[in-house]
Amino acid sequence: MEIIKRAIAGTLESSDAYVEIEPGDSGIRCELESVVEQQFGDSIRRLAEEVLADCGVKNANIRITDRGALECVIRARIEAAVMRGKGE
């Protein structure tokens, strides 16, 4: 699956994550801003890669601004961004 346009999902409210995704051409590039970056940064990045792989996305630039979201919320916001970015 290809990301064909820039898309966003989520909010900057507490317990949520704001996810921006755009077309890319050199694999998955993930940028993360999180209050828990030191402790959970690596696992959030791994989660992003896993969700994108599940969605069949091989190339994309993704930026996650995390406001203390649980894993299932980040997962949902990435899925929603992908859904919107592929034009659905």
Add this chain to the structure above:
Amino acid sequence: MRRSMLFIPGNTPNLLINGGFLGADALIFDLEDAVSPDEKDAARILVRNIMKYMDLRGCETIVRINSIDTDYWKADLEQIMPRKPGWIMLPKTGCAADVLTADAEISRWEERLGMEPNTVRLMPLIETALGVENAFAIASASKRVGAIFLGAEDLTADLRCKRTKGGAEIDYARSRMVMAARAAEVDVYDTPFTDVNDDEGIRTDAEYAKSLGFTGKASISPRHVGVINEVFSPSMKDIKYAYEVMDAIRLAHEQGRGAIALHGKMIDAPIVARAQQTIAMAEEMGVGKAVQHEE
């Protein structure tokens, strides 16, 4: 036991993740009015993930999908049905045909997912004058319907009258809904009390709904949940009396007596039925036996 049902907006993570801690017997994940049209897609995905990964601490899950006159409801079901929700709430149900339309789509999903037919129950939300007039037809339209629910905000808009705290404008609808539900042998839920800061008002409103025969009541605020649970629970006195009734019945059977009296009053079938309901609820609340042996 479903005394309280708490609405949780479907696109609000901090409420969704804490839903299981708010004391309600059931959570209504709302994909309809609480979600703006351009966020419907994200809300469905979020609710699906919450249902998959969060421990809701035994709360029943009800998902309020969008009404069947919108373009959203089938997409709602597509995301939600694989999570096998306990209930689907169908807003703006106006007639039996609306129930059958939703029922058919849910049945298709159940078959596709290898689920037993009618595993997912349907709770029509009745919030129009037409719906109130058709309440019995709605409640008895399908085996899948397990409860009906009165929505007074939209109803009063449809009736072109003002919603008041006293609720005289919805008296007819409340009575009619209870009558229809009981005739169809399904549960019936009262509309939320919308002033979240009026602690006395919610108690009065819940007590009135209980006195009419409602099974329980919905809430839009976690603040109201405790009062609703309390009002719709049997009192300790009720529980004690229920055990006395059952003891009297047992004793009469042992002694081969047909007519049974307790405290000078005849015990007939409706009293026994009510006692059985009270004991079942008390046991679910974990207070049954303790009350029975209290002095």
